[in-house]
Amino acid sequence: MGATLSFVEYLENATSTATPTNMNFGSTLSANITPSLYPVTAGTNSYEKWLKLRFSGSFTRIENLQFWKSSGAYVVGESITWTGQQTEYAAPTESTSVYASAALPTADPGTANVSIGGSLSGSLTATGDSDFIILQQVITLDASAGATNQKTLVFQYDEI
Numbered sequence: 001m002g003a004t005l006s007f008v009e010y011l012e013n014a015t016s017t018a019t020p021t022n023m024n025f026g027s028t029l030s031a032n033i034t035p036s037l038y039p040v041t042a043g044t045n046s047y048e049k050w051l052k053l054r055f056s057g058s059f060t061r062i063e064n065l066q067f068w069k070s071s072g073a074y075v076v077g078e079s080i081t082w083t084g085q086q087t088e089y090a091a092p093t094e095s096t097s098v099y100a101s102a103a104l105p106t107a108d109p110g111t112a113n114v115s116i117g118g119s120l121s122g123s124l125t126a127t128g129d130s131d132f133i134i135l136q137q138v139i140t141l142d143a144s145a146g147a148t149n150q151k152t153l154v155f156q157y158d159e160i
Contacts (some may be wrong), residue, residue, distance in 0.1 A: 003159050004057040010050040014089040025137035029092055046137035048092040053130040063123035064158040065114035065130055068105035072151030077143025080104040084114035086132040100134040
């Protein structure tokens with residue numbers, strides 16, 4: 001039996017979590033958002049998504065965590081910022097993120113870009129979590145109403 005991977009979304013505080021079934025962005029702090037009910041207005045940002053990757057099951061080691069957007073074009077005025085190396089929790093905000101400040105990669109990074117235990121070379125040898133992955137959708141004033149589209153986010157790791 002191999003490792004089992006699940007996502008955990010952190011909400012109001014470090015103990016308020018949900019198991020997301022989607023990663024939709026919106027103007028409310030909630031898991032499993034229906035974007036049409038909580039749209040992100042032009043000139044603003046979505047609430048940050050604070051996620052961890054949880055590994056369980058039977059494995060020797062998990063390492064080399066990589067995360068990127070593989071498909072789904074950005075529309076005019078839309079981008080997603082991120083970080084995969086945050087170790088300390090802070091309440092999600094819809095203000096411009098001080099954490100998720102880099103452009104989300106759009107190709108396989110080839111090496112780890114999500115940390116474990118504060119290190120990109122970190123590993124898990126028993127059930128545990130990655131460090132936080134923080135995502136935020138940024139919508140500029142140039143964006144048209146309802147113009148975003150579906151994206152495919154890919155996560156890969158080495159299991160030994």
